[in-house]
Amino acid sequence: MTAEVTIEGGGRLIPHDLRAAILNEVHARPFTPLASPARVLHFAFDTSNGRGKTDRAALADFCARRELAPLKPDAKHHRVTVGGATLRWEQHSEFTTYTWELPSKPGAPFQPEASSLAGPMSALPQPGPLLVALDVHLIEPKRKTIAVEQLFDRASLAAAENSDGAALFATDFKPDPGGFVRILILNRDLDDDRAGALVQRIIEVETYRTLALLGLPEAQRLAPSIGRIEQRLAEVTEEMRATAQLVDNHRLLDELTALAAELEAGAAASLFRFGASRAYYDIVQLRLHTVGERKIGSLPTWTSFLARRMAPAMRTCTATADRQANLSQKLARAANLLRTRVDVELEQQNRDLLRSMNDRTRLQLRLQTTVEGLSVAAISYYVVGLFGYVAKGAHEEGLPVNVTFATALFVPVAALTIWWVIRRIRRKHMTGAD
Structure with a gap:
């Protein structure tokens, strides 16, 4: 897509350096039509810390050896046909996804097992630690309803219809024996374009849900350290009330400085993770809102299920980040107070020293x-x-x-x-x- 604009008379308007990238971003990840029935295996890998470049090089070599469409150097997504399957590759800021669209025959859902269909993925080197493995089965039911309770764990089953009831989607968010989280989509009255859009949104919900929850272990890891620093800060401030000696104030100031350094180290390490978790959680809510869920009987919708299970985890991450920020301010105030006391005591000592020096000078x-x-x-x-x-x-x-x-x-x-x-x-x- 050209970013230049031509005007009457043969002239051209010079575009901004980023205009082409901004215009192309809207079309970066288009929905692809998907005919029913279909089987989609979706993988997401952690490609942070430079692993993304290695993954890009591996995919480019994979396409070159099989004489497939070449991967452009700056491409963020790529789509090729490998045998009877279609591979859609997408690279994000900290993860990369491989989505395989496989042909499927009418029959029982999730048959055969996803692990037996994932052979094409072994032709590529694993780009990084696995985060998401999805088995999405899009089928056209012979009857309008299907007993999804028999396919999933009833205790954690979430199911809903889309806004106009043209499709039903259900999952229990649990991995099967092969490690895949299974998602069933019943296509009642969707054309190929709408079916492809719905499948992609459902995949994005599960992908970003998993990525958002990466902040919870980080919050749990930091909680003991933050609690210990809060307790010690209370003890130090209590000692400050009874301390008058300069050596004691120096000791307390050194301890506060060490506590602040420990807290800031943890905050710096978790800053990106907590911010990313909030962003991913917002994307999950946005995708569910776009799908427009309608409740099915007594089964919880995806929105209500995730609100009950996922929202507390997100609040834990937010609360941990807030505790870090508030504790940092308290440590700074306590350290400033101690530093002021130390400075006043040093000034008094300097005054006494100058007075004694003045007396000695007068004697001399x-x-x-x-x-x-x-x-x-x-x-x-x-x-x-x-x-x-x-x-x-x-x-x-x-x-x-x-x-x-x-x-x-x-x-x-x-x-x-x-x-x-x-x-x-x-x-x-x-x-x-x-």
């Missing part, structure tokens, strides 16, 4: 002043002594100099001069001058 200044006075006296003594030697030398050479008197007069001059020089040097050091 006094000692320096004392030493400075002693230094002036000592230097003056040596300078005056040198001057005395000069005066004696001049007297001995015959100059009229009174050595004692001259030395006495020089003492204040030398002391004042040395004091002034030392004071000037100290001022230069204190002002940062060279």
